[in-house]
Amino acid sequence: MRGWRLEPRTSVTPAFSAAVSAASIMLALVLGGVIMAAMGVNPFRAYYEILRGALGSSYGFSETLVKSIPLTMTGLACLLAFRMTIWNIGAEGQLVMGALASAAFVRYGSAGGAAGMFFGMFAASVLAGGLWGLIPGFLKGRWNVNEIIATLMLNYIALSLMDLLLYGAWKDPASMGFPMTPPFPPEARFLTFGRTRLHGGLAMALAMTAAAWFVIRKTRWGFEIRVIGENKRAAGYAGMNVMRNTALVMFVSGAIAGLCGMSEVAGLHGRLSRGFSVGYGFTGVIVAWLSGLNPLALPFVAFLMGILLVGGDTLQVVMTLPLSSVQVLQGLILFCVLGGEVFRRRRLRPSRAAPGTGEH
């Protein structure tokens, strides 16, 4: 006997595909539970606390929505680049640059009223985030510089730039040593919904999702992105400019992440502070991949990840588990979803028992 082997399958139904995704996430949660149990934590209680924290109250629910705003945006940033098989792992740095630019506009810009302030911050963060994406995009397009490493290095550089300003020129004298800017003036803040922390960034995220869907499905540029992502040589054959599109997609991807930075500082925190992003750029990678690179599925996946993040905060408080346990779960989910994809493309079959083997 040779055991089992994986054989290609030709087609899958959407229901089967969804079942595979669900099973993958379940498996990840089970594995996470095993790890927690090994560390002396009751996994059932931990999962219960996560759900209770994230969905058990209207406050928790609104907090989950609050987290899904940046996750949707960074997810979209990654999705767009991944669609072209460009591995933009730099959403974190692009987000930080967007936030820095917004804060800079608040600090140095002069714009009349809330609308002027909004557009000024908007433009600043689009440009800064876009530039942070354009650099690796240009290097990739022109000289085929590995974009994974380039975007990652730019993450570290962006974080250092932020430190430079927050520990230096931009530090709030009233912050008692904490690395943060003074609070933004009211005209630089988004509207919030009721008494929750839910803010106007939600509308931005949803509008961006719809726009991404429209661009990818309906426009010439979206078609080019998809063709380039699937088959670069076919793209060149059809006269598409792969180099220019690589730079452009990275600019747009960076700009989306940049806007995410703006939405976080203007919508949620009201100031730029160190650690305002808890790895949203990296979680965006998972969100994009889990959505199957489908913009319409993306906000729902972002919400699921939001549950995990809010629940992670609860775990920290209630069970004194470190925030890194969320990172473990995220890594496991990504692994399991990747493993699950195999079953979308292949089926597991018992291989035929070998006939007589030469040696009698």
Place this chain on the structure above:
Amino acid sequence: MRTGHSPPLVSMSGVDKIFFGMYANKGVDFDLESGEVHALLGENGAGKTTLMNILAGIYSPDAGTIYAGGREVSFRSPRDAISAGIGMVHQHFMLAPVLTVWENMILGQDGVPFVLDRRRTVSQIKELSERYALSVDPEARVTSLSIGEQQRVEILKMLYRGTKVLILDEPTSVLTPQEARDFFAAVRMMTAAGHGIVLISHKIDEILSAAGRMTVLRRGERVGTIAARDADKETLAEMMVGRALRHFPKRRAEAPGPPVLSCRGINLKGGGDSKPLSDVTFELREKEILGVAGVAGNSQGELCEVLAGIRRADSGEMILRERSVAGLGAREFIELGISYIPIDRKGVGLVPNMNLCENVALKRYWRKPAAYGKVLIDWEYIAALTGELVGSYGVQTLSLESPVRLLSGGNLQKLMLARELSGSPSVILAMHPVWGLDVGAAEFVHERLTEERDRGAGVLLVSEDLDELLDMSDRIMVMSRGRIMGVIERPDAVSKEWIGLMMAGVPAEKAV
């Protein structure tokens, strides 16, 4: 069956192989004696290579038994097959390009010492290559060898491992007629030394002169096995195709028109010091099929890419209908009516994971009427057009929405042809357009190209199959190492030998 002999070197009986629920081989029997050349004939897709991949241990059969040296065997890998004395030379060579010849030779072999012994291996190879007249430099890197040399390395590799059975998959398709002659001389030396050789081919002529027996496969099943002395061309062709061949008459162009595309002194530099195209000068006329003959890997692909605007020549003039087009990009070339059918359907010409409509859109999504304005694509228009093209070219598909990777080779080619020929192109660049197609599909492609020629297009037909070119072309241009060796104005008036010499790099004037 011959009786009273020692058992055959190998025999297979009742072999099945199933891919995607379809039989690639069904109940096939095959055997090989020592000292004979047994040809395996069949159309593309008949299951010849699959059957031999099973014998060589690359695929495992779904049913059936294999005997080697009189014992039942079950190969789990090519290694098992090689140690049972069975080796295969594939159509796409199995060589590691950055390794040297001698390293490739001992790769994976049993008994290689931990620290490699270069000197000993090299001298062994030299000895072997002299014995079988297969000359090759053992210390060269495989990347620097010509295709013919690489083939010799492959054969030597198997001999070096002491295989008694050599399976050669379409060995002459990459050789000039002269190289093919040398190749068959080496084959005779091997059979004289007691090796058994399986020759996979679809070229009936060369089989008839080289093989002792021949087995014909059709749609995965064995049609029959006959001895060479009982065989003739017509019977074999009928066995392969399942019906008498329809020889569609050669229709020459009545009167070629003025030049539609002229190239003068085109040079293309590659990576490092390589120069894929040097001083390429020729004219393609309206209403003609200009064949491009040459052994694989002599820059035919680069020529097509330059002519399609995908690669930019470093120097030279290109004139399309009195307009200089050198320096324009692929998009402008498409708009000027140059169609290109690349050899690599799934890698270049089509996007396998996209559906039929999207693949039809590939060459027109930015132009009216497929695009609204500068931003949007009119998918309804494209769906209607795709439906129309699929109907008129007879593309078999479940739906217009299914990804094209699910289409068979013939249907892929029909779809690409439909897209490239729609819109009355003035120039058609067709590279190996019938490669991998069965006879019916190949005939369809040839007829469509001839119709386009008669309509007024200039067709550049690149092929490694000289017979195909002689059948189809009004004129033939011969390429070797990126140069044009000459243009044959009347292909039916010259000998194949002469074209072969030009393919090997002898200029037309000297080849006479």
Place this chain on the structure above:
Amino acid sequence: MDVLIPMMAAAIRSGTPVLYAVLGEILAERSGVMNLGLEGVMLVGAFAGFSVTQSAGDPYLGLAAAFCAGALLTSVHAFLCITFGGNQVVSGLALSMLGGGMSAMMGRGHIGETINGLMPFKFPILGDIPLIGPVFFSHDAMVYASYLLTAFLCFFIFRTRPGMNLRAVGENPRAADAMGISVSRVRYTFTLIGGGLSGAAGGYLSVVYTQMWVEGMTAGRGWIAIALVIFGIWRPLRAMFGCYLFGGVYALQMRMQAAGTSIPAPMLLMLPYLMTLAVLTFISVRKGRGMLPGAPASLGNPFRREERE
């Protein structure tokens, strides 16, 4: 001289942890498997090394544990990429998240604790050579072992049978398979050894270099290692040179911080990352001009025998 010699010695010491990871990744990538999870693997290795050294009191045992932990974590990646044919980029990212998270989770109670790790000693005879002695032979055993390992790998990859198999599998797995080499066995072997070496690299950081546990202590060295593999064009000796160059930047940056320059610390911390970006661009430009060989041809592509593309 008084400044230069300690600087160069420090460059070697700070380059060594990256070197182990780079050598490991060279082996994995030469077999065709890219492991982007080095950062996570190094962190897990660092914690395993710290923890075993702390409890067993033997730094060598700690380093061995770091190696094993690295190989163990990498086995998940190997399984997904080799057996399942999954996307190596995504799997590598998942690995770096998992590794980072797990090391932080396990190490949460130990942050800042110190251990008695490996100590430097002057190498007999060689250590007395002027200039060369103080720069190259005034370190700990792991540095000396890294010299040997680099030399051995140069020999191993290009002059031995398993090394040849490794190159063949990375360049043309189909050909290697046809010649009877088990592609998945070669890939598993070298991916796991690669993971082990990355784990040991992390172990060096905690057991030798800092002799303590700090969350996220690799600070991007795993990613820099991947860039250095490209810089080294998959050759151990060239990669070693790259690692010492980076060690030099680290050493310079630390020295300047210690000397109290007016340049703010974040600017100095940026240096290694900026330099990685610059070096990567430089190498890619040269590669684009055909002046340097490219990556192993099958890098990133899963292999399946019975699949026809």
